[in-house]
Amino acid sequence: MKQTENLSAALPPTNPAAPLPPKPLTAKTLPDDEFFFGHKGCAGCGGALVVRQTLKVLGPHVICALPAGCMSAVGFNFPQLSFANNAMITPFAATASVLSGIEAGLRAQGIKPEDCTVVGFAGDGGTADIGLQALSGAIDRNDDILYICYDNEAYMNTGIQKSSLTPFGAKTTTTPAGAHVHGCLTRKKNMFQIVAAHDIPYAATASIGYLNDFIKKVQKAATIHGTRYIHVIAPCPTGWGTREDETIDLAKEVADCGLWYLAEFEGSQLCGMPGGKYIVNRRPKEFSSVEAYLRRQGRFKQLDENDVQEVIRERDIAWAWLDDLATGAK
Amino acid sequence: MKRFLSGDEALAEGVRLARPNIISAYPITPQTVVVEHLSEMVEQGRLDAEYVHVESEHSALSCALGASATGARTFTATSSQGLLYMAEVLSYAAGGRFPIVMMNANRALALPWNIYGDQRDSLALLDHGWIQLYVQDNQEALDAVLMAYALAEDERVSTPVMINLDGFALTHTYETVDIPEPEQADSFLPPYRTKNKFDFEHPVNIGYSAGPEFNRYYKHAAHWDMVDALPVIDEVEKRFAEVFGREYPGVLEEYRCADADRIIVTLGSVAGLVRQVVDDLRNAGEKVGMVRLRYMRPFPAERLVKALLGVGAVGGSSEASGEASGDDNADDGARSKAPAARSIAVLEKDISFGAEGTVFTNVSSALLQAITCAPSASACGIRDICNFVGGLGGDDISYEQVEGIFALLKRRASIVEDPNAALVDASAEASNAASGAAKAAAHTSPLDPRKKVYFLGIDSLEEGGAR
Ligand SMILES: Cc1ncc(C[n+]2csc(CCOP(=O)(O)OP(=O)(O)O)c2C)c(N)n1
Ligand code: SF4
Ligand SMILES: [Mg+2]
Numbered sequence: 001m002k003q004t005e006n007l008s009a010a011l012p013p014t015n016p017a018a019p020l021p022p023k024p025l026t027a028k029t030l031p032d033d034e035f036f037f038g039h040k041g042c043a044g045c046g047g048a049l050v051v052r053q054t055l056k057v058l059g060p061h062v063i064c065a066l067p068a069g070c071m072s073a074v075g076f077n078f079p080q081l082s083f084a085n086n087a088m089i090t091p092f093a094a095t096a097s098v099l100s101g102i103e104a105g106l107r108a109q110g111i112k113p114e115d116c117t118v119v120g121f122a123g124d125g126g127t128a129d130i131g132l133q134a135l136s137g138a139i140d141r142n143d144d145i146l147y148i149c150y151d152n153e154a155y156m157n158t159g160i161q162k163s164s165l166t167p168f169g170a171k172t173t174t175t176p177a178g179a180h181v182h183g184c185l186t187r188k189k190n191m192f193q194i195v196a197a198h199d200i201p202y203a204a205t206a207s208i209g210y211l212n213d214f215i216k217k218v219q220k221a222a223t224i225h226g227t228r229y230i231h232v233i234a235p236c237p238t239g240w241g242t243r244e245d246e247t248i249d250l251a252k253e254v255a256d257c258g259l260w261y262l263a264e265f266e267g268s269q270l271c272g273m274p275g276g277k278y279i280v281n282r283r284p285k286e287f288s289s290v291e292a293y294l295r296r297q298g299r300f301k302q303l304d305e306n307d308v309q310e311v312i313r314e315r316d317i318a319w320a321w322l323d324d325l326a327t328g329a330k
Numbered sequence: 331m332k333r334f335l336s337g338d339e340a341l342a343e344g345v346r347l348a349r350p351n352i353i354s355a356y357p358i359t360p361q362t363v364v365v366e367h368l369s370e371m372v373e374q375g376r377l378d379a380e381y382v383h384v385e386s387e388h389s390a391l392s393c394a395l396g397a398s399a400t401g402a403r404t405f406t407a408t409s410s411q412g413l414l415y416m417a418e419v420l421s422y423a424a425g426g427r428f429p430i431v432m433m434n435a436n437r438a439l440a441l442p443w444n445i446y447g448d449q450r451d452s453l454a455l456l457d458h459g460w461i462q463l464y465v466q467d468n469q470e471a472l473d474a475v476l477m478a479y480a481l482a483e484d485e486r487v488s489t490p491v492m493i494n495l496d497g498f499a500l501t502h503t504y505e506t507v508d509i510p511e512p513e514q515a516d517s518f519l520p521p522y523r524t525k526n527k528f529d530f531e532h533p534v535n536i537g538y539s540a541g542p543e544f545n546r547y548y549k550h551a552a553h554w555d556m557v558d559a560l561p562v563i564d565e566v567e568k569r570f571a572e573v574f575g576r577e578y579p580g581v582l583e584e585y586r587c588a589d590a591d592r593i594i595v596t597l598g599s600v601a602g603l604v605r606q607v608v609d610d611l612r613n614a615g616e617k618v619g620m621v622r623l624r625y626m627r628p629f630p631a632e633r634l635v636k637a638l639l640g641v642g643a644v645g646g647s648s649e650a651s652g653e654a655s656g657d658d659n660a661d662d663g664a665r666s667k668a669p670a671a672r673s674i675a676v677l678e679k680d681i682s683f684g685a686e687g688t689v690f691t692n693v694s695s696a697l698l699q700a701i702t703c704a705p706s707a708s709a710c711g712i713r714d715i716c717n718f719v720g721g722l723g724g725d726d727i728s729y730e731q732v733e734g735i736f737a738l739l740k741r742r743a744s745i746v747e748d749p750n751a752a753l754v755d756a757s758a759e760a761s762n763a764a765s766g767a768a769k770a771a772a773h774t775s776p777l778d779p780r781k782k783v784y785f786l787g788i789d790s791l792e793e794g795g796a797r
Contacts, residue, residue, distance in 0.1 A: 094392035101396025137385030
């Protein structure tokens with residue numbers, strides 16, 4: 001009773017020495033294996049897609065750790081344990097430090113399989129707020145772990161409260177929209193810039209709406225040693241006030257209208273350039289309408305014309321910064 | 331090999347001999363020397379462990395948690411604010427049944443800021459599911475590490491262990507310590523083997539959530555496994571004595587208790603002082619004794635009750651009380667020696683504000699249960715029990731104070747035995763409720779049997795003395 005065997009009996013036996021698939025994976029060639037199923041996530045949950053697709057790419061020898069948040073809350077309900085690979089829950093603030101411990105423990109005992117990735121899945125709150133210190137510590141030590149932030153832009157598990165990744169203007173239960181204040185007043189903290197400032201070996205932003213790009217980044221991260229960070233935008237119908245069949249569409253649109261970007265950072269260690277290298281993976285020639293993206297979501301209902309203009313202004317500043325970094329690095 | 335070592339250094343030597351795979355710790359006075367020494371040992375190749383330079387105590391224990399889930403032997407160390415900072419993770423470690431061993435240098439808690447020793451840090455966290463051991467000297471600190479791993483990793487126990495050393499009084503005080511040879515340590519402590527870990531052939535989900543319909547089973551198991559660790563502690567110590575030739579008295583130590591009419595119950599390094607006072611008073615013909623609690627969790631209620639009620643006190647058996655009281659001869663032997671009634675003082679470096687010292691609460695509860703359930707099983711009555719809170723924020727507990735406690739117990743006993751004294755007191759209070767000053771005076775009189783909690787260095791132990 002100290003631990004529970006899970007559903008892995010149904011899995012085919014695995015070869016510890018199996019190398020990663022040589023060919024780049026795409027949405028079409030992703031393995032049929034399922035490692036995250038039977039969970040209690042809402043229909044249309046973006047975060048659950050992040051976990052599911054990542055595990056398909058990383059294969060059966062992954063060990064994953066999840067802090068308090070929606071994905072652990074929906075995935076670890078004894079006796080309905082939803083991970084077919086090794087997995088554990090962590091204290092809310094401790095995703096990165098538990099990952100460090102797992103990796104160090106395996107290495108110190110000499111029992112880490114060649115194809116084993118130690119990966120964490122933490123929400124925006126678990127990453128940019130309470131878990132930021134531990135993440136910074138792990139990057140500082142350059143521990144050999146992959147950290148994935150599934151960003152649904154609020155504390156969803158506790159009922160949609162503001163995090164430091166909640167965007168300007170979003171209504172949450174702690175940033176209610178009324179006559180005086182139109183929702184969240186702060187801007188989204190830039191986690192990509194924060195981890196890059198650590199000269200992390202590899203960091204990327206992604207969206208579950210652009211699956212091939214996301215898969216490619218996970219696959220690339222798996223081949224790199226040291227700390228790796230992928231920040232994936234993952235819409236949440238429950239918290240965003242959208243239909244469950246809109247999730248993928250929204251995850252595309254947020255990148256199309258420029259409020260999210262798909263980019264990579266290769267640290268100096270990896271690319272050989274002092275200060276590292278920024279790569280923009282997708283630069284829309286023309287952004288789609290920010291207003292259209294905002295208006296289709298319940299959380300932005302109350303925004304007025306000035307608010308929308310403010311969002312657009314912030315977007316342009318963010319892109320100017322990113323373009324500058326990416327061209328400066330060429 | 332004998333060396334002159336501080337408590338911190340002795341403990342670090344114990345850790346080296348226990349060969350942990352992973353050490354993750356964050357510095358804090360007065361634990362710092364431990365992490366410095368371990369880092370040095372790793373650098374010199376004397377210790378083949380991975381030292382993870384975590385950025386906080388919360389991460390220190392979280393890292394140990396993750397490592398333990400891979401089957402690694404793990405060590406961490408902290409103190410005071412650091413222990414409180416990692417408090418959240420204590421319950422994860424215990425609930426996940428990870429046999430992590432931690433050293434805690436007992437230190438005061440802010441505010442006011444204070445780096446010196448008291449025991450409020452660990453005693454505030456008794457309920458988090460960790461085994462808690464309080465050592466008395468530096469040799470015990472070293473030996474405790476090896477025994478802690480043996481205990482924690484015993485499949486029946488599977489519970490983390492916190493080894494507490496009084497800040498500065500032990501951590502920074504030098505004593506001669508016998509350091510065992512690595513081969514000896516290896517023969518005592520085999521590598522950690524467990525099923526409670528990740529498995530690449532048969533993957534597992536570790537540390538999940540369990541709702542109301544299952545939760546109680548986990549907590550029930552954790553409670554009884556901890557209680558059942560009591561005999562395992564004796565087993566481990568017996569094996570330790572066989573390998574190293576040093577004997578330890580189990581969950582508690584009874585010192586000259588059998589015929590004592592006054593006993594001080596205490597824990598940690600102050601036991602050395604109390605022992606000396608007991609010896610000196612014994613030489614002067616006074617019947618005094620000491621119980622040193624070594625473990626606060628699991629709480630050694632049975633042995634404590636036997637020691638305090640005079641049942642089977644000689645030899646300090648930790649067998650079940652049923653067996654002991656079934657043995658008439660042993661019982662009679664104890665009865666003939668035990669006094670008719672006895673006074674108990676609990677001396678601790680802790681206060682649970684608004685109540686009393688936490689050790690006092692635990693001791694009182696054990697006694698109340700024993701006396702309520704089986705009054706006839708007692709070889710002697712308890713006529714008085716009170717609580718002495720001392721050593722807060724590193725304050726010295728003096729020889730005179732300990733002597734004063736025994737003297738006060740004696741004077742209180744004469745009052746308690748005179749029923750009129752208590753009556754007069756109570757009626758005076760009732761008839762003169764307006765006299766607040768009289769009431770206050772009664773409550774501050776050290777001889778008032780209703781006065782239970784004394785702050786050493788503030789409350790007078792002498793009748794008529796200043797408060
Ligand atoms: C130390 C601690 N503080 C607060 C909580 C309560 N809590 C649990 S999940 C959560 C929000 C998680 O938000 P996020 O990380 O964004 O993940 P999401 O639920 O949105 O997937 C909070 C505040 C907790 N479990 N632990
Ligand atoms: S609330 Fe949002 S993030 Fe949480 S399970 Fe539901 S859809 Fe997913
Ligand atoms: Mg979130």
